[in-house]
Amino acid sequence: MNSARLFSVLPIDLAFAALWWVLLWFSRRRDNRRLRNGLLFLLLINSITGALIYLTSLIPGSTFIPGLARPETLLGSILFPTMAFMPFLLMFNGVVLIRREGRRLSNLLCLAAGLGLIITPITAIFLVATLNVWAMLLAMLMFCACCYLGTFLLIFLAQTMVQRIWGGRRAVPHPDVIVVHGAGLINGEVGPLLGSRIKGAIDAWHDEEALRPGVPLLVMSGGQGPDEPVSEARAMADYAIARGVPSERILLEDRSTTTRTNIAYTRDLLAEIGMVNPQVLLVTSSFHAVRTAILASDMGVPWAVAPARTAWFYIVNAWLREYIAVLTYRRKLALICAIIAGLLSMMYALVIISSGELGGAG
Template sequence: MVAFVPSFVCLFLFCVGVVQDRRRVSNAVLLGLSTVFAAIALLLHVASERAQLGRDLAVALLTLAGVGVVTLACFLIANGITMVRKEGRSSANLLSLAAGVALVALLALLITALVLHTHTLLVMAATAVALAGYVAFLFLCFLVYGALYAHVRIRRRVDFVVVLGSGLIGGTAVSPLLASRLDRARKEHTRLSRKGRRPVLITSGGQGPDEKLPESHAMADYLVAQGFPADLIEREDRSTTTDENLTFSKALMERANPTYRCVIVTNNYHVFRAAVTARRTGIRGNVIGAPTAAYFWPSAMIREFVALLVAYRRTNAVLFLLVLLSGLFIWWLGWPAPGAAT
């Protein structure tokens, strides 16, 4: 049972974190650590009781991991090609393709190092695998906890429903992506209204350089055309980023009701990062998501994950540097001393 203590500790801290604020990134990491520590403890327990079964399980897990990486690389490359065909060759649309190619390059480096068996290549491969493992662990934490967060129902009173904007088609028309957010917001507003409240709906989005009107105005027009009451719509028309969406919407809500609570609506791939940003902005409310086209989801999730890595860049930079320095130290330890036989 002692081997399971780290898992139980992480699980306890995870539960405390969720009770305090479910929008914390640390909740995702603690849940991931609890799962990893539990798996390691279980494997050690099996190995201590039945050594051969433990070895078989370890081999099976390594084989499964290898097959999983190859399958994932193929899927990401295929998805990247689909994204380029349907959405164009922007840097954001190339993310899944780039991730797939990076996995292929990592596998090629690992196989080359094992075949040639040179010290430098082995250390390079081990360091690359360690960095990839760190990123993969964080990404899985992001995926799993983000999915859990997205399925939590909003039960508290709500005074505002905030819809985050996105680009307009032709500079004037609401895109299908944005329409899905507005439709979800209208549905949520109807659900909340059944409880005796009539929240104000805030459309949040400024005017981009290629747009003929602010996104918030096009969003409001779309809602009114769908039969939504115009008197329950408030426009926030200055923002150009998610941070500004939330900051400027927060100012509107605080001015109208200092004790407000809100629901923020975006697309499902954007839910957890929007929730983290809302927490850092000081907004009192949680985030819900609208559905997204299946082909668009993988690349969008990678983009959201990269944005979170950048948001916590100092912590990630330190950990990346520690892994690189560890690899360099191991390489230095194995390097032949001057005059030694090679």
């Protein structure tokens, strides 16, 4: 690739990078919890990386592959090797999780996802190889579904990065209220996962207490399950009191059973005690933080979410569950994509029928 062409396309990458940055800045200022931020972040990273690739190819003696100096090949050059190893990494993580946490249905997600990434392309290749028009139509529908799920996954991952960079305590540096989301009790006691959430909240509470004594409240949010002797909120409060938090600085929200009701009932509780538009920081596990932030945004609650540490072997499987949950929050988008895929499939079928190939299809 000659230098003239390099310099003719480099400003385009830089211009697009500036455009995505401006749009991302405005979008974050409006609400940094929306999924659109993840899409804009992906576009920004793509443009910046494309510009860096062009600049790298100018280095004398560079062994850079010219074909990679094209933005449209960037995602392929990064994603294809990643996708090749991803099924095996997912299955490995699934096996580790099952060995450590047991063979519960929820722990099989990583293993199933890894197997799915292997079986799906093999099935699609087999369908295309049959040269049967209806089998090829099914392969096309599978391709459309994978494109939608894969794109949504990338946006969700990018939004996770956006929240790590600009969300959490950066968004609400001085909270008036710190809320801990429940995670279920183990034999009536706080387990490691829930304990990590409470410890993260206590750390944030101590930081703010040192700056504004008597201001921050700690809200424990979680109802009582059918197999739990006390509510999660009560057990969480006892856990925090044992670690030095005064009981009068703790509020209990002991009715909620889901993330949505965690937020809704806590909002009602704060309104009942006269707290109008407080600065609220939600604390939950790292894998749960992005979904909680998206849900809070959907509910019109201007609260930030801070992630608590989670065991490495647990994160991927739990993060995939969160991804699936957010997919259900965007049913309209899924329906629109399904309609588009259906229309394309109908056009394909009509073309095949009108061309007379249907009768010869095996």
